[in-house]
Amino acid sequence: MNAMRHRCGHRRLQVHKSADVSSYMPEGALGRCVIFVAMLGLAWTVRAEAQIAPNATALIQQANAGNTLAEYRLALDYDQGAQGLPKDPAKAAYWYQMAAAKGYAAAEYNLGVDYDKGLDALPKNPAKAVYWYQMAAAKGYAAAEYNLGGDYVMGLDALPKNPAKAVYWYQMAAAKGYVKAEFNLGVIYEMGLDALPKDPAKAVYWYQMAAAKGYARAEFNLGVDYDKGLDALSKNPAKAVYWYQMAAAKGLARAEYNLGIDYYYGEDGLSKDRAHAVALWKLAAAKNNQSAIAALQTLQHPQQQVATVTTPPPAPPPAPAAVTTSVADNQQTLQNLQRFWTLYFQASNAHVVDFGEPALVRPVGFGGTP
Template sequence: MLRYLEVLVEEGDYIAARYLAQAWDEGLLGLPKDSATAFEYFLKAANSGDGWSQYCVATQYAQGCGVEQNDELAVFWYQKAADQGVGLAQSNLGFSHEIGRPPLTRAMSEANHWYRLAAMNNVPEGKFNLAQSYRHGKGLPANCGLAHEWFLSAAQDGHSEAAYCAAHGYELGLGVARNWPEALRWYARALELGHAGALKAFECLAWRVDGATETVVRNESARHVSQDICAVITGEQGTLVLLADGAGGGGYGKETAEALGVACQERLTQGVPENFDWADWLEDIDRQLASGGPGGQAAVVLLWLSNGVVSGASVGNSQAWLVRVADVFPLTALQAFRPLLGSGTASVTALGPCLLEGRLVVASDGLWHRISASRIEVCARQSHAAELADALITAARLPNGELVDDVSLIVIAPRSM
């Protein structure tokens, strides 16, 4: 087979030359990969007028793969292939004009001419580059509508950066009506295609879209009736997350936690003003409980989730974390452990406001005291909220399956798409 192809090449058959070039380039027909030998055969086919081989020769010159890097010869062969209608060559020639690859000077009008031809040839990179020119007004009148159309077309062809830009357009309403569910869909697609920034964008936006997050609440007791109260209450203005861990030592801890839950419900019914001071409100509740409440005390994490932002207040040793793409942000890192709510002198710490991002994990000390921070972070990388909650509670159990202390847990995470 090889000898037959070599004879055809000697007779001037450019198709055989291209076939042998691809065999050497990809290690086919039992041949080892050899870019230099591949280049020799591509050059034979290119000199015979084969457009695809001309593109391959240009790319090897541009990258210095199998031959010494040479920008001028790369441009020469890109031009040859582009003139024959090879879409990838048209896209790369356009980029050469955009960056001023020698011997060219920077010329966006020429770049856009070739980007458009490549786009019409259904080359994703050509579509993306043309979209960028429209988005940023590079050599063309800025037109976000046309930019979005070309981003979307390239995204549908599997271009990861175009999928991210299409999602961004839907999120902000750039050239298209704002559509957050559609933005989430395209951020998810960009993530599938390997875009590095898509997960962060997806997990930030999911907090602002109705139905785009999932919530799991768990309350596991250790040999006795749990003293903890967990609640996630959604109203018209946002969502209130409450974890109140009743202190068992002095009695009536559960009743104090329940009284706080009632107060939270009343607060939502009355409405939550913008920039509401949750720390001041919780201190007021503390004084009310001390003067006329059940007489118990509780550790509290109270969070208000609204418009993609979290704020709130806390006191005690329960904790709240945001497990983000790149790190973990402990919302309650600066809280005071005592005095607790119900004492009348609770040392309440304000939380936030900060941007909601990633997964929110709120739990009582029965979890945090049993698991290391690194283990919690690993567990929190689970795909679904229910899996995340199961992993955390399992990690808090003793080898015999029992819990040392009550474990109350609230997990809110973006839904996988």
């Protein structure tokens, strides 16, 4: 069972590309995300079933009249198929462009995402993606600042890797309370980034900032820090459990697994509760956490203990028959062999024949008589 005692302690820098799909707030739901160097994916929020709104026609009229906010909201509705309007990527892109042309930061940002990922009928265009991110970031739009930080970390969207600029844009976003930027700063200061040195105190600060907003990954990292005494924090089992519990309550698989370890072995101030440990591991395994899967498999198929049967050792092989040949007999055999080879060469023709071997003129008997 000790094979299960490994704890998860991964630090993952996250470069989220978040699309703003909210009509009112710039903090839209998570759209596109990259986890460290992992693949990019799309995950729009699911809205309630769209109802035909009495103001849809009015919204279109206002947008056609040049109302910037109406243009942006109409783009969102076509993007999501909301307010009784069908999904129409081409119209969404058109109205984003109209609002962006008037300097509306959220529209500029969403155009950046569209060009970044080739969405809303727009082709991928890294240069245009960066342009629109920069336009929105210049207005202090935190999600755009965050995406620029990710581009400089990874060397994406036609931008070279530049750790200093990455930290700059993350700090700009974090100063506005953008939680993913706070978390990434924590990872960067903990692990170091290229030429940027590690700074454990700053890592803890940014983890705490993100954790205070309920960001599960930051809560988990604080749990690991208190569990192992990392990042300038002293070991504190009670705080480790607290932060694991906070992250596990949000469904973070690694926190569920580590908390399961605590319950299984009765560690970090928790009493043994193996049923609770198994329940936590099942939750983590359902999210494809490999450590939890391995722990459950170990429980289902424990190492078989093979019973030790005491059996007598096998009997030694019989000793060979005693050699009774006398020393005199051995000497006689040697003399016979010597005589045989002497007669052999005397009986040869003493010259090399076809195959390079001496040929016998007449056979030689072992007894020594030619």
